[in-house]
Amino acid sequence: MLAEISILLLSAFLFVYYWFRVQYSYWDRKQIPSIRPSLFFGNLKDLVFMRKASSDIFADLYNNPIGKNSPYIGIYVFHKPALLLRDPELIKKVLIKDFNSFQNHYTYLSPHTDPIGGNMLFMMKTPMWRDLRQKLTPFFTSGKLRNMFPLVDSIGDKLDDYLKSLSSNSSPIVDLKEVCSLYTTDVIASVAFGFDANSLNEPNGDFRRNGRKIFDFHLKTAISFFTAFFLHQLSFIIRPRFLTQETSHFLVKSIDYAMAERKKSGVARNDLIDTLLQFEKEGYPKNVIVGQAAIFWLAGFETTSSVMTFLLLELVRNQEIQDKLREEIKEFLIETNGKFDYDKINSMEYLNMVVQESARMYSTLPFLDRECLEGYQVDEELHIPKGTPVFVPNFGIARDPKYFDEPNKFDPERFHPSNKQFIDNVATMPFGTGPRSCIGERLGLIQVKVGIFNFLRNHKLVANEKTVKDVIIDPMALVVTMKGKMYCDVVRDTMVDL
Ligand code: HEM
Numbered sequence: 256m257l258a259e260i261s262i263l264l265l266s267a268f269l270f271v272y273y274w275f276r277v278q279y280s281y282w283d284r285k286q287i288p289s290i291r292p293s294l295f296f297g298n299l300k301d302l303v304f305m306r307k308a309s310s311d312i313f314a315d316l317y318n319n320p321i322g323k324n325s326p327y328i329g330i331y332v333f334h335k336p337a338l339l340l341r342d343p344e345l346i347k348k349v350l351i352k353d354f355n356s357f358q359n360h361y362t363y364l365s366p367h368t369d370p371i372g373g374n375m376l377f378m379m380k381t382p383m384w385r386d387l388r389q390k391l392t393p394f395f396t397s398g399k400l401r402n403m404f405p406l407v408d409s410i411g412d413k414l415d416d417y418l419k420s421l422s423s424n425s426s427p428i429v430d431l432k433e434v435c436s437l438y439t440t441d442v443i444a445s446v447a448f449g450f451d452a453n454s455l456n457e458p459n460g461d462f463r464r465n466g467r468k469i470f471d472f473h474l475k476t477a478i479s480f481f482t483a484f485f486l487h488q489l490s491f492i493i494r495p496r497f498l499t500q501e502t503s504h505f506l507v508k509s510i511d512y513a514m515a516e517r518k519k520s521g522v523a524r525n526d527l528i529d530t531l532l533q534f535e536k537e538g539y540p541k542n543v544i545v546g547q548a549a550i551f552w553l554a555g556f557e558t559t560s561s562v563m564t565f566l567l568l569e570l571v572r573n574q575e576i577q578d579k580l581r582e583e584i585k586e587f588l589i590e591t592n593g594k595f596d597y598d599k600i601n602s603m604e605y606l607n608m609v610v611q612e613s614a615r616m617y618s619t620l621p622f623l624d625r626e627c628l629e630g631y632q633v634d635e636e637l638h639i640p641k642g643t644p645v646f647v648p649n650f651g652i653a654r655d656p657k658y659f660d661e662p663n664k665f666d667p668e669r670f671h672p673s674n675k676q677f678i679d680n681v682a683t684m685p686f687g688t689g690p691r692s693c694i695g696e697r698l699g700l701i702q703v704k705v706g707i708f709n710f711l712r713n714h715k716l717v718a719n720e721k722t723v724k725d726v727i728i729d730p731m732a733l734v735v736t737m738k739g740k741m742y743c744d745v746v747r748d749t750m751v752d753l
Pocket residue numbers: 376377378388550551552554555556558559562619620623624684685686687688690691692693694695696698699700703
């Protein structure tokens with residue numbers, strides 16, 4: 256009996272082994288440069304074992320000498336052949352010009368395993384995606400953002416008050432990464448949900464507590480994100496969820512409450528809640544309605560707070576850049592007498608340069624993914640079939656010396672208006688590009704700008720012995736976030752008394 260079982264197991268193993276070998280010869284058979292995969296894991300073994308962050312994995316694949324002179328490299332996502340794009344012109348074709356063939360993300364989260372998460376815009380497939388994207392886009396016009404600006408600005412004021420309370424404390428030990436998350440949580444709660452989440456004063460309030468749970472990257476969340484991004488074929492076994500049942504209930508409850516209040520008041524605010532009420536009228540299922548609120552919340556606070564945290568760290572490390580930015584803030588405060596709007600803050604040239612440089616160096620989503628919707632002729636040599644995953648390693652590209660001198664140096668001057676013409680617009684794409692790019696780009700940017708402005712208007716940030724020396728990107732997180740905490744001294748230094 257034992258002998259029979261052993262033979263059976265061995266045969267099964269040999270069959271699987273042989274099947275993988277055949278899969279892994281796919282790019283060789285097409286004579287496309289490809290990187291040797293590891294058995295079962297393809298080219299993602301270090302990601303599976305969390306030995307490297309996804310930003311490094313995709314940057315290493317991009318920099319592999321095998322692809323040096325090629326516009327693309329063949330890789331394997333577990334068993335599946337996938338294409339990693341290297342050439343800017345080809346990237347533009349896939350993301351913009353030939354977008355119709357690449358409308359979907361490869362990422363997929365099933366609404367059966369996560370009823371709210373699986374219905375978020377990011378996860379949606381066309382034509383449902385196209386329909387919802389069109390209806391959500393008006394929420395982000397410049398006009399809407401101008402109207403929203405006072406809400407963001409008032410949270411910025413609260414941030415300044417919060418920092419004041421810290422700096423008056425003789426030995427404050429505060430993790431600025433957490434402070435950024437409190438601020439961005441409050442902004443999203445206010446502009447999207449119409450709530451005063453007040454996380455800056457109550458860091459354990461409902462919004463922050465639930466948000467923390469989603470982005471607290473322990474093994475279970477890492478496996479869920481990982482499955483959705485790379486191995487959704489196994490969703491029926493792993494059953495990934497971005498939102499736990501508890502978080503989903505919290506969101507449903509919050510949205511129900513906000514929608515009921517809006518109906519009662521009858522006053523339109525032209526915000527997300529009004530858009531969701533319209534969806535309700537049009538007969539969209541409840542999970543689709545709450546799913547859109549969920550993506551605003553998920554995509555809106557962690558990405559933005561991550562960009563802010565890295566930016567603050569760079570300002571602490573580069574005091575001369577911080578001083579120059581504070582000088583611009585001082586002049587701006589004098590000129591505006593502390594009263595400004597969306598357009599005015601967007602006109603701050605140096606603030607803009609600093610934000611763009613930080614977003615370049617630390618692209619929050621280190622790779623963009625698309626799925627080939629129908630067969631696509633990449634060039635004369637290569638045709639890819641329907642369903643092929645295609646990746647753009649934007650973190651690696653943004654740190655390629657071919658596009659940026661000394662790419663690991665934080666240098667806002669690259670984005671000076673007189674230098675910007677030399678930058679290829681796909682060399683730095685922190686928000687992606689084309690019809691499927693980040694819908695919240697303008698909101699994200701204004702959140703970051705108002706946040707940084709308020710961090711510096713009355714405070715200086717100075718390194719102390721607990722400030723991180725080397726940035727380590729959390730290998731458990733698929734988004735680019737700093738591992739550990741971000742400590743520094745917050746020193747009160749009022750530049751203009753208003
Ligand atoms: C600085 C902050 C942010 C960064 C760096 C960022 C980055 C990104 C990136 C790289 C993508 C994928 C783009 C692509 O595949 O081409 C994306 C998608 C998305 N982002 Fe953002 N984002 C930010 C803030 C926001 C905010 C504030 C919101 C909304 C409140 C938001 C909502 C979304 C949504 C809904 C999608 C999916 C769009 C779709 O599939 O059509 N993001 N974001």
